[in-house]
Amino acid sequence: xxxxxxxxxxxxxxxxxxxxxxxxxxxxxxxxxxxxxxxxxxxxxxxxxxxxxxxxxxxxxxxxxxxxxxxxxxxxxxxxxxxxxxxxxxxxxxxxxxxxxxxxxxxxxxxxxxxx
Amino acid sequence: xxxxxxxxxxxxxxxxxxxxxxxxxxxxxxxxxxxxxxxxxxxxxxxxxxxxxxxxxxxxxxxxxxxxxxxxxxxxxxxxxxxxxxxxxxxxxxxxxxxxxxxxxxxxxxxx
Numbered sequence: 001x002x003x004x005x006x007x008x009x010x011x012x013x014x015x016x017x018x019x020x021x022x023x024x025x026x027x028x029x030x031x032x033x034x035x036x037x038x039x040x041x042x043x044x045x046x047x048x049x050x051x052x053x054x055x056x057x058x059x060x061x062x063x064x065x066x067x068x069x070x071x072x073x074x075x076x077x078x079x080x081x082x083x084x085x086x087x088x089x090x091x092x093x094x095x096x097x098x099x100x101x102x103x104x105x106x107x108x109x110x111x112x113x114x115x116x
Numbered sequence: 117x118x119x120x121x122x123x124x125x126x127x128x129x130x131x132x133x134x135x136x137x138x139x140x141x142x143x144x145x146x147x148x149x150x151x152x153x154x155x156x157x158x159x160x161x162x163x164x165x166x167x168x169x170x171x172x173x174x175x176x177x178x179x180x181x182x183x184x185x186x187x188x189x190x191x192x193x194x195x196x197x198x199x200x201x202x203x204x205x206x207x208x209x210x211x212x213x214x215x216x217x218x219x220x221x222x223x224x225x226x227x228x
Contacts, residue, residue: 006159042218042219048214090159092160097147101147101211101212102147102209102216104150104162104165105160105207107152107159108159109159110157
C-alpha cells in the first residue's frame with residue numbers, strides 16, 4: 001500500500017525554537033506539498049516542490065522554509081516557532097500527468113503542532 | 117478564480133439512510149476532482165478521484181459523479197453506517213500547474 005509518512009503525530013515546542021517536520025513518500029512521486037489546516041480556514045498551501053532541490057511558495061509561506069534533498073523526503077522548517085503556528089500540518093504527494101497537471105493527492109496522517 | 121463550495125456544512129442522518137454530499141465549483145476548466153474523508157485529528161484519506169473525462173466513479177457503497185458543465189460533483193453514500201461519520205472534503209485540481217482548491221468540507225454524523 002502506497003504511503004506518505006509524517007514522522008510525528010504530535011509535537012509540543014516552545015516559542016522561538018527551530019522546528020523540523022519530516023515527510024517521506026514511497027511512491028516515487030515528483031511533487032510534494034505542505035499544508036496547514038485550521039478550523040474555519042480550511043487547508044492552506046505553505047510550500048510545494050516539483051523536483052529535488054526545487055521549491056515554490058504557496059499561499060502562506062511566511063515563517064516557514066522547506067528542504068528537498070531527496071525525491072522521497074520533504075521537510076518543513078519553522079525557523080522560529082510562534083504561537084500562531086500552532087496547527088495541524090499535512091504533507092501530501094502527487095505525480096504529474098499530461099499537460100503538467102496533478103493527477104491526485106495522497107496525504108500523510110498529519111502532525112498536530114502546539115507552540116507554547 | 118476557482119471557488120469551491122460544499123453544502124451542507126454539516127449533516128446528521130440515521131443509520132441505513134442513503135445520502136448525497138455536494139461540491140460546487142465555479143470554473144469548469146478542471147483536470148480532476150478528488151473526494152476525501154477526514155476523521156478527527158487525522159489526515160485526509162482519498163476516497164475517489166474522477167478525471168475530467170469521466171462522469172462517475174464507484175467504490176463499494178460510494179459513488180461520485182462529475183458534471184463539469186454545471187460545475188457540480190456529488191458523493192453518494194449508500195446505506196450509511198456510524199463508521200461513515202467523518203468530514204468529507206472535495207478537491208478541485210485545475211488544469212496545468214499546481215493549483216488545487218479544497219472545499220471546506222461536510223461534517224457527517226450517522227446515528228446508530
